[in-house]
Amino acid sequence: MINFANAAFVKSATKLSEIPSLAMGEVLLVGKSNVGKSTFINNITNKKKLAYTSSKPGHTQLLNYYNIDNKFYMVDAPGYGYASKGVDLDALFGKMMDEYFKNPRLKLVVVLLDSRRELGENDVEIINYLHDQKIPLLILFTKCDKINQKEKAALLKHIKEVGVDDDYFFVSSLSKINIDKVKGYIENIVK
Numbered sequence: 001m002i003n004f005a006n007a008a009f010v011k012s013a014t015k016l017s018e019i020p021s022l023a024m025g026e027v028l029l030v031g032k033s034n035v036g037k038s039t040f041i042n043n044i045t046n047k048k049k050l051a052y053t054s055s056k057p058g059h060t061q062l063l064n065y066y067n068i069d070n071k072f073y074m075v076d077a078p079g080y081g082y083a084s085k086g087v088d089l090d091a092l093f094g095k096m097m098d099e100y101f102k103n104p105r106l107k108l109v110v111v112l113l114d115s116r117r118e119l120g121e122n123d124v125e126i127i128n129y130l131h132d133q134k135i136p137l138l139i140l141f142t143k144c145d146k147i148n149q150k151e152k153a154a155l156l157k158h159i160k161e162v163g164v165d166d167d168y169f170f171v172s173s174l175s176k177i178n179i180d181k182v183k184g185y186i187e188n189i190v191k
Contacts, residue, residue: 002187006069007045012062016099020065025072025190026105030097030126031112033079036142039173040112041066041076044183051076063096072107072190081122101133108136108189115141115170116151118158127164137166138185144170144177 010020029037038051050066064076077097100106109130113123130137141155152170159168167185169178 002071002183002190003069004044004183005046007047007050007074008067009050010065010067010073012064014062014096016103019063019103019105020067020073022067022070023105024067024070025107026075026103027072027107027186027190028075028077028100028109029112030077030109031079031142032081032114032120032122035079035112035114036173037076037079037112040110040140040142040171041074043171043173043176043179044074063100072186073105080126081120101129101135106135108138108186110138110140110186112140112142115144115147115155118155119162119164124162124164127166136189138182139164139166139168140182141168141170143172145172145174 011018013019029040031037038053041051042048042053045066045068051064062078066074066076068074077100111123111127111130113119119127127137127139139159141152144152147155159165169182169185171178171182
């Protein structure tokens with residue numbers, strides 16, 4: 001069993017040649033800027049300050065590697081869908097990730113989506129790209145404590161309408177709902 005609390009930041013990288021030398025499987029987190037990737041890392045590891053969280057979008061601009069129990073790396077990718085102060089995260093994400101998705105260590109991509117919003121064009125593009133490349137993916141709908149059952153049903157109807165039919169969980173940083181199920185899902189993939 002993987003001890004997700006046995007987690008440590010390892011390094012940041014800008015390209016595949018800079019990834020950590022210890023060969024372990026990798027689980028990549030992608031999503032719009034400010035969707036809650038860093039918060040999710042802190043929740044799943046039960047460490048409040050492992051990953052830096054910011055109220056301002058665009059903070060993560062590198063691939064940030066976290067060693068999880070010496071079993072796999074959780075990799076936080078730059079967000080997409082935001083540009084400010086000369087930083088175009090879509091361009092940064094595209095350039096960095098184009099090479100990264102060829103990484104043979106990649107076992108799973110976790111796509112984080114804000115449960116309060118419909119999928120945007122960037123979200124659909126990344127999901128379709130992962131399907132085309134046959135890369136396994138899991139969808140996490142973040143901030144689910146801020147929506148009701150009717151809104152959840154409407155969101156699930158919407159994702160079906162745009163052709164998304166992947167495994168998913170609703171998660172919340174406040175209630176920690178489904179965090180244990182997500183851990184089990186990831187563990188089954190990386191072992």
